[in-house]
Amino acid sequence: MTSIALCTINNTARPIARLCQVSRAAHGTADFHSYSTLRKRAFLPGGKWSFIRAGTRRMSHASPGRISLGRYGKGVFLAAGAAAVTGVLTAGVSHFQRAEMATKVSTVEEEEGDIRERCKSFMSLPVTDIRVLEQRKDAMSARMEMLIMETQAAFCKALEEVDGGAFKVDRWSRKEGGGGISCVMQDGKVYEKAGVNVSVVFGNLTEEAAKQMRSRGKVLKGKDGKLPFCAMGVSSVIHPKNPHIPTVHFNYRYFEIEEADGTKQWWFGGGTDLTPVYVDLEDATHFHKTLKKACDKHHPKYYPDFKKWCDNYFYIRHRAETRGIGGIFFDDLDSPNQEEAFNFVKSCAKTVVPCYLPIVYKHLNDSFTPEQKDWQQVRRGRYVEFNLVYDRGVKFGLATPGSRIESILMSLPLTARWEYMHEPTKGSKEAEMLEVLRNPKEWI
């Protein structure tokens, strides 16, 4: 939940369900029904997923050895990430096909595509006016907005396909600039609560606030103390009903700040992590292997370093246990260059569905006992503790006047439980889970 805060600082949050219906007049784009049709068309039959090559342009990745990884291993974890320059927009439409678990994941290929056309597959129109996105299609802010919109759509559609229910789409705007799109499915067939948020906000930061938003606390010089900024991200938390289906969280974000002399500071942040209620070695291995594959294409140190960072970040200190079995987490990524960093983030974003959906399908019909449900609820309580006590994104959001609280706290489960002195029976499956949370493992 680290960057749900990106959809905050919103004094005039105006949720509009299915905005596409509202804004089509202004933009001349298709209405909600045509989006739905397109969404249906985007799916091929079958229950397991991977992204396939749909275009021809091969992205260039970071060169191993060129990046210094030392600084992000020092335990400085801040919530918001990345600042922008311009680039070449190459993100394309994603398609899905049958795939076996832990195979053929995320060959990050894309096709150049018409922005207006690509927008039709989104859950809502983008936050930025389509004409502006078209005009600025080479700017990193536009490319990242298209990526987060696509990530939201791909994930929501994959989840809807499993559940049979539909996401409620709330669109909100921010007085000072920007807004967001919150997609929530509550009390569905499969999900207790599923939320997928996009936010794109801009405005001016004070020098002090800008310093605090960056892990390294770099001093930035503003014009009259003010720094124009742009922040955007996609973030999601899925809490399934069945205790054998784990909770997943991911978040990918981009931040840019313009200094007085016109210099642009930018950085990316993000991560994907899994919170099961019971240990399933196959699930854990699949999840981490899929992430590693995405990371390895960009730098051999990304997976081990970001895996460790994830274990450190999602740590419930007062319980001396991690929130889940981890995944990857990174922040303040501005190397080796903007193009490579963006490509890495894109690989990660496109890995969300193949990381998680096979696990959902695998456990869809698992039976469970009331005791297993109770244990899930106790773990949900721990999830709440982490999110309210430690998560920097949530803390930043709650402390910011005018935040859109419903989007920030969308990450909380529908239900949770706190039992006094709860301790699993020795040798039980619950104790096995706790052991893993107390002593994070290497899964691959």
Add this chain to the structure above:
Amino acid sequence: MTSIALCTINNTARPIARLCQVSRAAHGTADFHSYSTLRKRAFLPGGKWSFIRAGTRRMSHASPGRISLGRYGKGVFLAAGAAAVTGVLTAGVSHFQRAEMATKVSTVEEEEGDIRERCKSFMSLPVTDIRVLEQRKDAMSARMEMLIMETQAAFCKALEEVDGGAFKVDRWSRKEGGGGISCVMQDGKVYEKAGVNVSVVFGNLTEEAAKQMRSRGKVLKGKDGKLPFCAMGVSSVIHPKNPHIPTVHFNYRYFEIEEADGTKQWWFGGGTDLTPVYVDLEDATHFHKTLKKACDKHHPKYYPDFKKWCDNYFYIRHRAETRGIGGIFFDDLDSPNQEEAFNFVKSCAKTVVPCYLPIVYKHLNDSFTPEQKDWQQVRRGRYVEFNLVYDRGVKFGLATPGSRIESILMSLPLTARWEYMHEPTKGSKEAEMLEVLRNPKEWI
């Protein structure tokens, strides 16, 4: 939950159920069964309560007009309170009798009593060895420990009488000095979760830590930078099952620090507040009137000032609503003198049962719908948000390595719920509650 933190800083928390069984050998006192018998004997038949005059000594109270109240109205709210000197131990055994709601509350009278005899009515032996309490019976620390133990016992017994269930009594010790007694009843007939904590801890504070523990941030000079301190308190949160029975919280605490030159700084803190799920004007009036009566005996400004402080303190800023309908809250109370301050705290502590129990009995058999239960669960979620995000005692406790987490988080409900974009129907009973939480009322 402001001072559950007092039972923290505990590196070697060792819960021992019904310590009385464990420690009787050391102290030569009665075992658990004799405590139970005594507890039963302490009750008179009937369901509504007030304290009656059981002794002859009249306590002297603070003189109205002598105390400057301005400073505690400035929004400086810290968790732990009060530091000690010596005094005369006069706290007596409490008895209960039938009483009509909002009548004859808290005639704070006591009898001089044998410490060993009084201890028999407690939920467990006191934290401090009885022989030490006997030797130091005139010291404020001993008097306060007897008061908090008595308050715990009186409240637990009153709650057990309603529920029919029994509290689980966990006793824990702190390596550096002191310990606590946590009484919890979970999933009872009436209560979803009921917790009543006592803690008595001592040791050395750094000058910086000592400064932070006091609202006014007074600089204290320690010997070699260290300040011997003693902190104790009783705190409780009761979450009933029936949505028509409100949640109650109270906490009374005492703090003392010894400076290098032997000067003792001391102060008290505390409060009692109610969190209903539905507005019941009669309940709210009874609750506040009972508190006001206790306050008025000591200073005419106590109730209005501490009522306002309570509304300000239990404010969920990100929701722009209070946690409940308030009550009283104060901290850093060291005037007009120690005896008067203690008498005020004693009045408050003895008002807990007559404040709350009549309300419990009134709604004991109220019927409720699943929708009303859901609304209760949503409000429970808000309770969790306040306690984890804002409560200074909880924050202090969670941030302190080695805290006894189970005692700190005992305040969390057994179950809670977070619904996305939950908004009660206009004109509904739920909307009426929300309106009161958004605009705190004067109840009397």
